[in-house]
Amino acid sequence: MIVFDLQCRDGGETFEAWFRSSADFDEQRGAGLVQCPVCQSANVAKAPMAPSVPRKGAGNPLAKLAAMQAELLKSSRWVGNQFADTARKIHNGEIEPEQVHGSATMEQAKSLVDDGVPVAPLPLPVTPPNQVN
Ligand SMILES: [Zn+2]
Numbered sequence: 001m002i003v004f005d006l007q008c009r010d011g012g013e014t015f016e017a018w019f020r021s022s023a024d025f026d027e028q029r030g031a032g033l034v035q036c037p038v039c040q041s042a043n044v045a046k047a048p049m050a051p052s053v054p055r056k057g058a059g060n061p062l063a064k065l066a067a068m069q070a071e072l073l074k075s076s077r078w079v080g081n082q083f084a085d086t087a088r089k090i091h092n093g094e095i096e097p098e099q100v101h102g103s104a105t106m107e108q109a110k111s112l113v114d115d116g117v118p119v120a121p122l123p124l125p126v127t128p129p130n131q132v133n
Contacts, residue, residue: 007047008036014047062124069124076101078128084108091117101126 004025007014015037019025025046028034032042076099079086083102089095101122104112112119 005047006034006044008039008041009043009045010041011036011039013038065123069122069126073101073122073126075099078102078126080128084112087112087117087119088115091115103128 001018003016003018005014006017013036034044035042036044079100079102081103084104086100090097
């Protein structure tokens with residue numbers, strides 16, 4: 001199946017229609033079976049297609065996500081592999097509450113969620129600030 005953007009030659013309306021193939025469209029149109037849904041005119045043609053040029057400034061979605069995450073972590077402290085421990089202590093009121101992020105094993109993360117500690121996976125991997133490349 002293919003979809004065509006069609007335009008009514010009488011009223012100028014544009015609409016979409018599905019056909020088995022391009023030849024099927026030609027055949028149906030030739031037989032007057034392709035009609036404008038607004039004025040029922042059979043005088044329709046393929047609408048000129050707009051070239052799909054990416055909008056300027058739309059940006060790379062991954063870059064947007066990275067920027068969002070950076071914003072999210074601006075007030076958050078990296079605690080590395082102490083994350084599970086720290087998050088649990090904060091949850092239990094044992095230490096001063098603060099925004100933290102770090103690494104946790106799948107097991108630790110599951111255990112935190114099971115215990116009702118509000119944690120969320122980050123969309124992108126974080127480079128620890130003290131990591132030396
Ligand atoms: Zn029409």
